[in-house]
Amino acid sequence: MPDTTPPEPPRAAGGGPLSYAVFQLARTHRGHAAAMLRAMNLHPGQELLLMQLYDRDGRTQAELLERVGLDHSTVSKSLRRMQEAGLLTREPAPHDRRVMVVHLTEAGRALREPITDMWRTLEEISVRDLTPEQIETFTACAYVIEESVRRHAR
């Protein structure tokens, strides 16, 4: 329920139709996700780290970092707050005292189902007014675009 007023696209200064659509869609999407995450006392982004740990517990901070694609400082600070919130633990690895091994706590594991439900709900809402072919095309195009942008970025 954050904003009931849809943003207006600027006529001037271009604003590529597709790019601007991506931008606005992502904002709406993220806003709704944030509202659902707040219900489980999570901040946006934290659920991504948890999901990687659900995939495999005991990951190293560098592994998480690479998988979520964020800056290491962002991950470092988020993990510290999540540790203080009791969602996970961070212990130095015995063989290499530089690396921090991250383990889920019981409270962290308890959020697996709510997070899964959140994503499923978001997906259901998103595809509600699309045909299966549109869903397929849209998702495929999204990956093509992402790859295109990433390839051009380097």
Next chain:
Amino acid sequence: MPDTTPPEPPRAAGGGPLSYAVFQLARTHRGHAAAMLRAMNLHPGQELLLMQLYDRDGRTQAELLERVGLDHSTVSKSLRRMQEAGLLTREPAPHDRRVMVVHLTEAGRALREPITDMWRTLEEISVRDLTPEQIETFTACAYVIEESVRRHAR
């Protein structure tokens, strides 16, 4: 150039294919936009406010707020920083001393072309590997999805 390593989608915990694709695409998109904006000494989000002023100068802060769809505190702080950066001026309206009227400075106007170029470049890169039909379908679907999410949010 921020991240050359593509993020890994988490297998566990669901992660709806379409929703996750939107999430990742938006991050990549925004990252590349941020890199281009940094070249003109702009921070992400500031270009949206400028674009609304290019559409029509002398807007009120409330008008900008409604059009970009952000929180009023976010707009207030961003405008203050942009004023300090010399991009715009904020003067209380004579008839209603509550409202702040925002005007572009010469430096602010000078960024119109670079910002337009930035959006055009981003658009070109995005659609490079898509057919015109795919572009049309993708953009249309994006608006359908956004409307669907927004409708469900209230």
Next chain:
DNA sequence: TACTTTTATGTGGCTGGCCAAGTAAATGGT
């Protein structure tokens, strides 16, 4: 062995973004 380089992580500083609470001015009701 000692020294440099790479790797893994932490910290400071800044901005974007949200919420909640506060101020100030115009509006509306009585």
Next chain:
DNA sequence: ACCATTTACTTGGCCAGCCACATAAAAGTA
């Protein structure tokens, strides 16, 4: 005329995210 309400904006607090720099430990090299 008085006072409550609405409106426009500001401020403080918090977290996400980035960059730049700093630290510590492992690995490579002379």
